[in-house]
Amino acid sequence: MGRKLCDRPLAMLRLPRNFGPCRTSEALMALSIPASGQWDGNDGKWSTVLLNIGSPAQQVRLLPGTSATSSTEVWAVLEEGCTLANPNMTECFYSRGNTFARNESSSWSTSRLANGGLFELLMISEAELGLEGNAYFGFDTMSFNTSSGDSVEMSDQLVAGIATNDFWLGFFPLSPIGMNFTDMDQSVPSLLASLVDQARIPSRSWAYSAGAYYQDPPAYVSLTLGGFDELKIGGRSLEVPFGADQSRDLVVWLNSITYDTYGSSALLTQGVYMFLDSLVPHLWLPPAVCQRFEQAFNLTWNNDTELYLLDETVHTALLEQNPTFTFSLSESEDQKDQITITIPYAAFDFNVSAPAVNNVSRYFPLKRAADDSQYILGRVFLQEASATQIIDIEPPASASNSTDEARTDEGPAKQLSPGAIAGVVLGGIVLLGIALMLFFWRQKRQNRGAQATTSEVIEDDAAHSMKRAGSENFLSELAVHEQAVHEAGCEFGAMPELQDWGEDVGRHELSAIGIIPEVEASPLCELPSDRSSSK
Template identity: 20%
Template sequence: MGAWVASVVNAKVPFTMTWSDDSYGPDGPWHAVKVSIGSPEQQVSLYPGGAWQSYILLSSICSNTTVSSYCYANKAGLFNESSSTTYDDTSIELTVNNGEWGSLNFGRATEIPVYCLAKYAMDSVDVLGVVAKNVSLIVVEQGYQVYPDGTNYPLELGVLSLGAPDLNQVFNSNEGASVNATFVDSFLYTYGGGQATPSYSYGMHIGSPTFGIDGSLLLGGYDKSRVLGNVSSQPYSGSTFPIVLRDVSLGVASGGSIWSSSNNLTGLLAAGNSSISPSGITVYSSPQDPYIYLPQSTCDAIAAQLPVTYQKDLGLYFWNISSEAYSKLVTSPSFLAFTFAKDNSNLYNLTIKVPFTLLNLTLTVPLVPESTQYFPCMGTDGTYALGRAFYQAAFVGVNWGSGTGNWFLAQAPGPNLQTTSTTVIEPDDTTITGSDNSWENSWSGHWTELATTPSSTSTTSNAATTAASTASVKSSGLSTGAKAGIGAGCGVAGLAAVFFALWYCTRRRSFNQVNSTADGTNDLPGLAQARSWGGHDLSRPTNPSMISTTSSVPKSPVELDTYRHVGPFEMS
């Protein structure tokens, strides 16, 4: 034991895992890592993030054509156990579901169970030339996953374990002695030789193939450029990573918003559900699973603010891609925010922002007959979990330590990735530090700000500018010549007014004499009949200069929405 401890202390370089050049999944696309299993080696791609045993799909899974005549799992690679000389499925006494068909969950989420025929096994796993022996596996001979409407869909990828609280997984043996299986990262930490890692830990950002955000997975350390700002560090529990989710909200990083008001944009976690505690709910990190699994009421509250339609067969929300709100939302700096209890504390929060750009994911065959955009919130009464959809925009890591330790959660960047900054996680580290890189800058150039609606602030500003301009005009002086000209003009105008008054009075007396009746009243039938001509009441004296030859019939009120969209969007 002392020999490998010495090598660990001297090791300073984390081990970087290799990601596949392809993307996978009928509900992504998703990144996956590459490993080689067995002797001779067989390359497969796996979703990273599990604990304890890795889940491996055997080539026999394609022999069952009941669920699908096409084997979708072939793309990522399947393992043929009969071709490996180092494969062992007989030494371990423990069985999966007593060796019969039964349910199995690859991650923490329980909403889409896997039904399969599987068993425990061990084999060697090669990562970049380092061969870990006797790695703990659950191999799936036959299987499928079941969606909410009861429809069965084929499996496509397995899951790579990233360790456990213990360095080994100990099983009883069919031959009496115990069997010690291992994990890729615990092997590198303890027996890695020249590739030994500094600690039994990892740091990961899954990223997004759609936006060219490459995956990042380091064993024994992390890429600091993938950790933005503050980090939440909290104890893991068993092999699970729990954290308190306090709220879910909507927001915009910059520019305008598709939401006409700020109402109902916060407090979405407990909206319409009095059973949710004001302090929040416990959710689990689960990058093995695809979606974001929350109370159905929470998903519905979020969806009420989005142009989506609930599809009950799959338990997911389809984007209404013909909606103007959709195109604005998924191309703008709009985001879904998750507020957590930072460091397992009641005093501090950590907020992770997931742009809606990343939540515009694609369903493909066999889940749907043609490509369909969807929003990955799945309501559940079971375990609340944060899957790959969340970890497109978030960093996760852990320092397993020696049975006790902390796991880490932080904001991850967008497509504008900075230079890789490989950072060691030391064996005794209880937290890690993030970079001061800007999350907004990491998305610059990849979204388009929406126009802002004129606000009271801009109106006030414009009014102030106008007032200032008026004050400037009033305070400006006039030249002496100008003043003299104005005085002369006023004198001439005064004389003209006197002559006009004398002429008007004379004309008025003459008019009355001609138009008076015997009883002394004015007979003006023509005038009385034209009371509303031109929009003026002509029964009263009217200033001739105010009478226009253009009709001034009152116009209909202007419909404001013709010029400014202020109403709610259709959310059907």
């Protein structure tokens, strides 16, 4: 028995966390979000979900975003992502999941934000890959439909309007962490937190599988908010405690990668920790592993595009060979419990198009990682694996007498084992310690951020995108009338554990961006959904 999606077994990674307060509500159910029915993207065929933003509503197609630091708010592609960043591209607006025109929304507001809401996107793990961008942040109404036909409407939700080509589509945020702006007294709750606060879902848990275009019939994205579907969970699952590093929170140990060709050698033989991140489409693996892929499948690295582009000869050979790759995963390097996830070559058989390349080309979604900060299992991996993050666990003593089972839309939700609960508690304590130290460091450095005009920041963003596309064109600013905006004063570094706060330790430069995800201290609670009262 296995976790199934459209009659195909999936391995499930259970990723527990302990953010947020307990909520005891009557008959709260998890929400299943339907797919848009479209396959979007310029680097593959990705299944998206629908979100309506603004007044009147503007519908955009988004990818679920799992990054704890980067996916705290909705990312929507602005009109400028086409009119300025890609002015000569036909069908750009549709290709980017439909764009959002903030000036056409009567409910769009930036009154509480400095600089007209223009800030750099807060990214840590993604920035390690060279990805970057600016955004117009603002507050607006939004709504989405559930699989049961209900409409969920929300007001005053944070939106980041992007134009960078580093992220072709926008993202539906799955982070439970709030966002802090330096000029606001209170943190801005994440979308999941708002749904909990408004008693729409029982917890900040979620379950996500990316979908698979190559299946027959195609399998669309599966996204559940506030719980998970127990009927889709079988014996092939791996329970992983929440990691101590907030920027790389969803980490698993990758023991090996093999493929099924007779007489073949393993592609990865020495295990490494890998970060699961749906904001990134590719697999980022050590150079030695990439070299084994190159030798086994005649792949050639293109230095200009930084992609493994395939000519028809290589592509035909891969289709004929049709290898199946097996990923062996465990919680950590010293754990014997493992799961294996098999991925057919069809899951890697992608096309890439403008602006990443000048002409549509076939490619293999593998990237060379410079060091372990870049080891990532991206969205391509989640075509055959489902990630479930369980956040609110173990009720406080005052509610311990409750006997009602938590439920999702389709069945009772499982509770975590005591071992998993202990691991989550420790993870939450470490994160709170990091957040406090970062706060004091921000106070120390708040006056040292480099200033830049809106024109400079947006032109830097555009130049970066154009350089990747191989274009000589230069993009003008999004808006020349805005005031100055903070830009990053140093390179961001992830802190995997509490360290000696010496002068040589790499730190997050918080004040230069002006925003930081907040880590909230709160009692642990179980994944509630059907409690009648709090005792």
